Amino acid sequence: MTISAEVLDLADRVEAFVREVVFPHEHDPRRDAHGAPTDALVQELRDKARAAGVLTPHIRPDGSHRSQRETAVLLTRSGLTPLGSLACNTNAPDEGNMYLIAHVGSPELKARFLPQMHDGRARSAFLMTEPWEDGGAGADPSMLKTTCRRDGNHWVVNGRKCFITGFEGATIGIVMARAEEGACMFLVDLPDPAIRIKHIPNTIDSSMPGGHATLAIENLRIPADQMLGKAGEGFKYAQVRLSPARLSHCMRWLGACQRAQEIATDYACRREAFGKVLIDHEGVGFKLAENKILLQQCELMIDWCAGVLDTGDLGTVESSMTKVAVSEALMTVADNCVQVMGGTGVTGKTIVETVFREIRAFRIYDGPTEVHKWSLAKKIKRDWKTAQA
Structure with missing residues (x-):
């Protein structure tokens, strides 16, 4: 599939906006206690x-999603x-x-929740992960402990959640819980007194407003018509969201590492x-050369996976492979940039230090590398058994 001239032009305008308007705000002091940009910013x-004209560019004016390659x-x-991803x-x-809402929500839920999200007026949170101390769901959603039960025309939810990105300040939530039928998902308005923030930990990353909250859910009543899809199919819907979401992370952090490479290259040149510019020293120049190779590999891997998803395939295996390959490669890129810049690389003078921290967290969220490799190894074994049959 060829990217249309219209999308390429839009991408150029997005880049120009980010460089000209957003870059100057990278050191804007409007940050919360955890270092994330405030909602005002x-x-x-x-x-x-x-x-x-570059807000929510991946959504067409009619509300439909562009292809994954676009x-x-x-x-x-x-x-x-x-900051550019937040701005756009x-x-x-x-x-x-x-x-997820666009692909699973009823027409009524789409009409109620999506316009305010497309317009950038609302922030949202996805309430799935649970505290490990309770034996709850993390990289393994099947361990879901939060419960929901039908009570007339409502569902009542109880449980605990943790690492819920962006919860503080969000006005829309997607809550995942387990019923007798199996896993379920619900759309809820936030804040709700039945969902209390217990703690927002300090984490290595700081790019997302609202932090990564730990929550207590006590007798949360949700109208039955706010269920996403059907009862018992929540795990299937989770994959509808998670496969492209893993790829989207790769897309965004590829851009951040391309920028870190720009900054490190400028510094090295x-x-x-010792009598010459740093890039002329092999120990420095080779790191930037390695980065260039890795960035190109990441771009190709992302494009390949996007092409698979655009065929309508859920792309679970492909997104796992891409998430592992890209997150690990970008970690090397970010680390090389820090190393090339020496002491300056670990300061807040540029965003290189920020990118390094964010990529380190990226290797964990939406499934750590080890979980994806384990899942891929299981598929390799299944395929081998099939071939032997």
Whole structure:
């Protein structure tokens, strides 16, 4: 599939907006206690993105989603700085939540929740992960402990959640819980007094407003018509969201590492030591060369996986492979950039240090590398057994 001239032009405008308007805000002091941009800063930038015609670029004016290959071009450009994804409304968890609602929600739920999300007026949260101390769901959603039971025209939910990205300040939530029929998903308005924030930990990453909250859910009553899809099919819907969401993370963080490479290259071409600029020292120049190779490999891997998803295939295996390959490669890229820049690389003078921290977290969320490799190994064994039969 060829990317249309219209999408390429839009991508150019997204990049120009991010570079000209968003980059100057990278050191904006409006940050919360955990270092994330405040909602005031995010809304200011979204107003500017809206005026520039680059808000939510991966959604067409009619509300439909662009293809995954088109989305890759747009999200990579918006991701040139972590703040760019927030400004353009292509950030997690909102981008994945919009995708899920569009594919699973009833017409009524789509009409109620999606317009405010597409317009960048609402932030959302995906309530799936649970505390390990309770034996709850993490990388293995089948361990889901939060319960839901039918009570007349409502469902009543009880349980605990943790690492719920963006919950504080969100106005829309997708809650995952287990019923007798199996896993279920619900759309809820936030805040709700039945969902209390117990704790927001300090984490290595700081790009997402609202932090990663630990929550207590006590007798949350949800109207039955706010269930996403059918009771018992929540795990299937989770894969509808998670496969493309893994790929979207790869797209955004590819953009961030491309920017880190730009900064490290500029530094290495200007900084002199031992009689020549740093890039002329093999130990430095080779790291930037390795980065260039890895960035190209990541771009190709993302494009390949996007093509698979665009065929209508759920792409679970392909997205797992891509998430592992890209997250590990980008970790090397970010680390090389820090190393090339020496002491400057570990300071807040540029966003290289921020990108390094964010990529380190990326290797864990939406499934750590080890879980994806374990899943792939199981498939290899199944395929072998099939071939022997």
